[in-house]
Amino acid sequence: MKLLDGSLVAAHYKEKIKEEVKSLISQGSKKPHLAAILVGNNPASEAYVGAKVRTCEEIGFASTLLRLDAQIDEARLLKEIAALNENKDVDGILVQLPLPKHIREASIINAIDPSKDVDGFHPVSIGKLVLGQDTFLPATPYGILLMLSYYGIDLSGKHCVVVGRSNIVGTPMSILLSRNNAYGNATVTLTHSKTKDLKAHCLQADVIIAAIGIPYFLKADMVKEGAIVIDVGINRIEDASKKSGSRLVGDVDFDAVAPQCSYITPVPKGVGPMTICGLMQNTLNAVKNKR
Numbered sequence: 174m175k176l177l178d179g180s181l182v183a184a185h186y187k188e189k190i191k192e193e194v195k196s197l198i199s200q201g202s203k204k205p206h207l208a209a210i211l212v213g214n215n216p217a218s219e220a221y222v223g224a225k226v227r228t229c230e231e232i233g234f235a236s237t238l239l240r241l242d243a244q245i246d247e248a249r250l251l252k253e254i255a256a257l258n259e260n261k262d263v264d265g266i267l268v269q270l271p272l273p274k275h276i277r278e279a280s281i282i283n284a285i286d287p288s289k290d291v292d293g294f295h296p297v298s299i300g301k302l303v304l305g306q307d308t309f310l311p312a313t314p315y316g317i318l319l320m321l322s323y324y325g326i327d328l329s330g331k332h333c334v335v336v337g338r339s340n341i342v343g344t345p346m347s348i349l350l351s352r353n354n355a356y357g358n359a360t361v362t363l364t365h366s367k368t369k370d371l372k373a374h375c376l377q378a379d380v381i382i383a384a385i386g387i388p389y390f391l392k393a394d395m396v397k398e399g400a401i402v403i404d405v406g407i408n409r410i411e412d413a414s415k416k417s418g419s420r421l422v423g424d425v426d427f428d429a430v431a432p433q434c435s436y437i438t439p440v441p442k443g444v445g446p447m448t449i450c451g452l453m454q455n456t457l458n459a460v461k462n463k464r
């Protein structure tokens with residue numbers, strides 16, 4: 174069993190981006206600029222946005238963090254997005270999800286200028302992804318592809334079972350892996366909470382992408398010998414032995430599943446750091462698209 178080390182791989186890609194930024198700046202370009210909007214103060218969202226802003230600093234990007242009150246109405250939030258769309262210095266815009274219940278997520282995502290949609294959530298970005306056109310890929314699927322590429326893992330002809338059909342991970346991942354492209358050509362089964370006999374599907378898989386958001390969901394008896402397991406879950410569970418009273422676990426019962434895998438990602442330090450890499454690469458691409 175080989176561990177797919179998200180921290181190591183993310184450091185590799187971040188270094189490459191950092192070098193590219195230096196080179197762009199030496200040619201007279203401005204710094205890539207990512208603007209993040211955080212509505213309210215959901216602790217998980219605070220942590221994710223904080224990590225994104227810190228990474229910007231690390232690799233030579235400018236960043237703006239717009240913190241907005243949880244009570245903000247949709248019209249005001251749309252105005253903030255319109256201002257960022259207009260702002261020539263801003264290359265990429267992300268609105269951290271989830272949003273408070275009174276705000277319609279689709280109306281916010283649809284308001285982002287597709288040329289600045291570095292999260293790849295806009296219908297234009299998703300439409301292009303489905304058609305195999307060049308576009309911003311959603312950060313988590315993109316990060317997973319970067320990780321597989323780093324380790325030289327080719328999924329062509331393999332059977333991939335994606336568990337979970339979210340707009341952010343499961344659905345775009347299933348499409349990307351099934352397309353005829355350098356990283357795709359897999360045979361993909363997209364499974365979800367209503368799938369009958371999910372275990373039988375998983376047992377057929379050469380590759381399992383677990384993105385269902387349930388701690389320890391994927392058990393050892395659901396994984397065939399030699400499978401590749403990618404754990405997208407970031408679930409916080411109580412743990413009295415920790416000072417914080419909690420710890421992060423994935424969607425995979427790691428200790429039981431790992432011995433029978435050819436490759437597996439840990440949680441933390443697996444897919445998480447790669448998601449940030451995907452976002453940063455998209456922001457750099459946004460700058461390059463303008464040149």
Ligand code: GUN
Binds near residue numbers: 269292
């Ligand atoms: N919430 C969970 N994952 C993500 C992500 O990749 N981007 C944004 N904006 N919000 C998220």
